[in-house]
Amino acid sequence: MKVLIKNGRVVDPASGRDEHADLAVAAGRIVAIGRVPADFESARLIDASGCIVAPGLVDLAARLREPGHEHEGMLESELNAAAAGGVTSLVCPPDTDPALDEPGLVDMLKFRARKLSLCRLFPLGALTRGLQGEVLTEMAELTESGCVGFSQAEVPIADTLVMMRALQYAATYGYTVWLRPQDGCLGKGVAASGAVATRLGLSGVPVAAETIALHTIFELLRATGARVHLCRLSSAAGVALLRAAKAEGLKVTADVSINSLHLTDVDIGFFNSAMRLSPPLRQGQDRDALRAALADGTIDALVSDHTPVDADAKTLPFGEAEPGATGLELLLSLALKWGGDAGLDLPSTLARVTSAPVQVLGEALGSLASSAGRLVEGGVADVCVFDPSATWAVNPAGLKSQGKHTPFDFASTGTALPGRVRATLVAGTVAYLSPAQ
Amino acid sequence: MLSRRNPQLNAHGELIHLLSIEGLPKAVLTHILDTAGTFLSVNDREVKKVPLLRGKSVFNLFFENSTRTRTTFEIAAKRLSADVINLDIARSSTAKGESLLDTISNLSAMHADMFVVRHSESGAPYLIAQHCAPHVHVVNAGDGRHAHPTQGLLDMYTIRHFKKDFSNLTVAIVGDIVHSRVARSDIHALTTLGVPEIRAVGPKTLVPGDLTQMGVRVCHDMAEGIRDADVIIMLRLQNERMSGAMLPSAGEFFKNYGLTDGKLALAKPDAIVMHPGPINRGVEIDSSVADGSHSVILPQVTFGIAVRMAVMSIIAGNEA
Numbered sequence: 001m002k003v004l005i006k007n008g009r010v011v012d013p014a015s016g017r018d019e020h021a022d023l024a025v026a027a028g029r030i031v032a033i034g035r036v037p038a039d040f041e042s043a044r045l046i047d048a049s050g051c052i053v054a055p056g057l058v059d060l061a062a063r064l065r066e067p068g069h070e071h072e073g074m075l076e077s078e079l080n081a082a083a084a085g086g087v088t089s090l091v092c093p094p095d096t097d098p099a100l101d102e103p104g105l106v107d108m109l110k111f112r113a114r115k116l117s118l119c120r121l122f123p124l125g126a127l128t129r130g131l132q133g134e135v136l137t138e139m140a141e142l143t144e145s146g147c148v149g150f151s152q153a154e155v156p157i158a159d160t161l162v163m164m165r166a167l168q169y170a171a172t173y174g175y176t177v178w179l180r181p182q183d184g185c186l187g188k189g190v191a192a193s194g195a196v197a198t199r200l201g202l203s204g205v206p207v208a209a210e211t212i213a214l215h216t217i218f219e220l221l222r223a224t225g226a227r228v229h230l231c232r233l234s235s236a237a238g239v240a241l242l243r244a245a246k247a248e249g250l251k252v253t254a255d256v257s258i259n260s261l262h263l264t265d266v267d268i269g270f271f272n273s274a275m276r277l278s279p280p281l282r283q284g285q286d287r288d289a290l291r292a293a294l295a296d297g298t299i300d301a302l303v304s305d306h307t308p309v310d311a312d313a314k315t316l317p318f319g320e321a322e323p324g325a326t327g328l329e330l331l332l333s334l335a336l337k338w339g340g341d342a343g344l345d346l347p348s349t350l351a352r353v354t355s356a357p358v359q360v361l362g363e364a365l366g367s368l369a370s371s372a373g374r375l376v377e378g379g380v381a382d383v384c385v386f387d388p389s390a391t392w393a394v395n396p397a398g399l400k401s402q403g404k405h406t407p408f409d410f411a412s413t414g415t416a417l418p419g420r421v422r423a424t425l426v427a428g429t430v431a432y433l434s435p436a437q
Numbered sequence: 438m439l440s441r442r443n444p445q446l447n448a449h450g451e452l453i454h455l456l457s458i459e460g461l462p463k464a465v466l467t468h469i470l471d472t473a474g475t476f477l478s479v480n481d482r483e484v485k486k487v488p489l490l491r492g493k494s495v496f497n498l499f500f501e502n503s504t505r506t507r508t509t510f511e512i513a514a515k516r517l518s519a520d521v522i523n524l525d526i527a528r529s530s531t532a533k534g535e536s537l538l539d540t541i542s543n544l545s546a547m548h549a550d551m552f553v554v555r556h557s558e559s560g561a562p563y564l565i566a567q568h569c570a571p572h573v574h575v576v577n578a579g580d581g582r583h584a585h586p587t588q589g590l591l592d593m594y595t596i597r598h599f600k601k602d603f604s605n606l607t608v609a610i611v612g613d614i615v616h617s618r619v620a621r622s623d624i625h626a627l628t629t630l631g632v633p634e635i636r637a638v639g640p641k642t643l644v645p646g647d648l649t650q651m652g653v654r655v656c657h658d659m660a661e662g663i664r665d666a667d668v669i670i671m672l673r674l675q676n677e678r679m680s681g682a683m684l685p686s687a688g689e690f691f692k693n694y695g696l697t698d699g700k701l702a703l704a705k706p707d708a709i710v711m712h713p714g715p716i717n718r719g720v721e722i723d724s725s726v727a728d729g730s731h732s733v734i735l736p737q738v739t740f741g742i743a744v745r746m747a748v749m750s751i752i753a754g755n756e757a
Binding site for chain 1: 443537538559563580615621647648651
């Protein structure tokens with residue numbers, strides 16, 4: 001289908017392009033930015049007056065809950081949420097049930113997502129069978145099925161020898177290993193160690209849970225030459241270690257979640273289970289360090305850490321509630337809020353949810369690597385059109401995601417969020433159009 | 438945040454639930470203690486009843502086993518003329534898979550007026566208070582490590598009874614503070630009532646450094662911790678903590694932190710010794726101290742009933 005997006009401000013963080021221009025799409029690709037041929041006949045016209053025309057967002061951490069947790073989220077509901085949030089590519093961790101440790105499961109997931117045409121789906125394969133931390137998965141086979149990397153999701157590998165072997169094996173083929181740095185034993189608490197957890201009588205997760213894991217990972221990187229993407233850093237001390245590792249030249253990238261970027265443990269208030277998150281919310285100094293590290297590029301990407309949780313699993317005492325929050329529909333707004341607070345220009349802000357995550361994925365994206373997360377003539381037409389001056393009050397009932405729990409619920413924050421998605425194109429097809437259009 | 442209003446107070450600042458001592462104004466605490474004083478005489482009458490809660494149904498919901506606390510709440514409610522229903526949930530509905538809130542909904546449908554809740558998870562009574570009908574009052578009878586506010590209040594009643602004034606006291610709390618809801622409630626109450634020196638005493642595994650942010654002095658040395666103390670509150674050491682990664686043995690704990698006559702001599706000559714019970718003789722406290730002239734452990738139990746009567750009658754009289 002031919003689509004013409006008129007009168008918008010085209011912002012492409014990768015090239016630095018920032019200009020008012022029309023954007024023409026045909027056969028799934030961007031055919032013109034500015035200089036649209038006079039005879040271009042669009043089947044669909046999108047008026048982007050007052051809007052930003054940006055690359056579709058690339059989210060490196062979103063759980064879709066299929067297979068195994070369909071009561072908490074389905075492919076269709078969650079990919080609709082992605083489209084409504086302007087997310088055109090997402091990476092899902094392998095902690096489904098069963099875990100994504102078989103090529104057949106990955107094939108099925110990719111096939112179903114393709115049929116929906118709402119968002120590109122890039123699964124991470126399980127690093128070990130059943131995420132048990134014992135036997136390596138068939139990484140080459142899983143890569144052929146479409147896995148873009150390998151991960152233990154939230155399950156730390158207890159056996160350091162298995163971890164080293166997994167990194168060695170992945171490094172053989174140049175696969176990236178995605179690890180959330182958390183020591184299994186120290187990470188058993190339900191809130192970050194500190195004054196709030198002590199006062200509320202909640203078991204704590206000390207910063208050392210993260211830093212010990214980081215030290216182990218970095219030592220193993222030195223030994224194996226593997227490439228690791230660190231998922232959802234949570235602490236100032238973790239940021240300092242990452243900065244040193246990057247300066248040393250280790251092959252490492254990292255992301256942070258929208259939750260850790262905006263919230264602290266004080267937000268737990270009176271045991272609000274919407275704040276039960278993994279990693280746990282830490283203190284103000286940690287949040288400040290994470291925000292600064294995302295701004296200076298030490299942390300590469302901002303992720304939604306989208307985790308739909310059903311009401312039964314959330315309306316429980318804080319420690320028993322399931323960790324996680326819905327996030328796909330909030331990623332853009334919370335990126336803009338952070339960028340605004342930090343005084344960043346729009347291209348630099350958007351880079352953290354477009355071009356930078358694509359760089360993290362690198363060659364695992366194959367032919368998409370050169371044009372996903374950016375706007376280039378001849379490239380894939382994954383586009384997000386949003387109104388930067390619109391604000392909205394997050395009302396969980398109105399979210400497309402099956403997950404209705406978010407710390408940013410207007411009823412509890414009283415704060416509206418900036419930026420509203422007007423249209424989302426995936427491979428040139430309109431995946432979402434806001435009711436106002 | 439909009440939802441941040443202390444859920445145990447109504448818009449007029451009156452107590453509608455008792456969930457934690459944290460955040461309660463001094464005047465509310467003093468009012469409870471004064472009211473308890475008037476109920477103390479009821480306990481000495483031949484007919485030990487007042488009709489304040491006549492026709493009301495008080496449900497004791499104990500998701501965690503307890504005999505002593507449940508009994509004192511039951512006595513207190515009965516002396517207020519309430520109908521008391523004891524539910525030992527640890528062995529009934531939740532064991533059959535019913536969710537916490539389903540249990541609450543079912544009991545609300547039976548027209549409960551008050552829930553007295555004990556639960557192993559910190560914060561569980563907050564969840565119940567948020568989801569029960571507006572006319573239902575919730576009393577926290579101990580949640581996880583978080584709070585045991587009626588114990589905190591009866592401790593304050595005891596201290597006030599024997600020491601009269603809070604403003605010149607040194608109070609030492611000794612033992613397993615990190616896992617203790619009693620310690621947290623005592624600390625909040627003592628700071629609110631103006632005690633100038635509160636010490637938390639124990640090894641680093643049981644007394645974390647960030648307790649200082651609650652307004653206490655952290656002491657890892659017993660002698661330093663109880664020197665010149667007016668009040669010593671010994672905490673119960675749970676069996677499962679007596680040997681493991683928290684402590685090597687009950688014996689070593691007693692040697693270093695157990696209260697003996699010898700150590701008690703370091704405190705003020707008129708110091709009182711308290712304990713929330715049940716006591717472990719020879720683990721945290723020597724029998725000669727528990728039964729000695731400084732011990733006020735049994736008066737604590739007596740005051741506990743009056744304090745629980747005061748709490749129940751006050752919250753039942755306030756509307757959400």
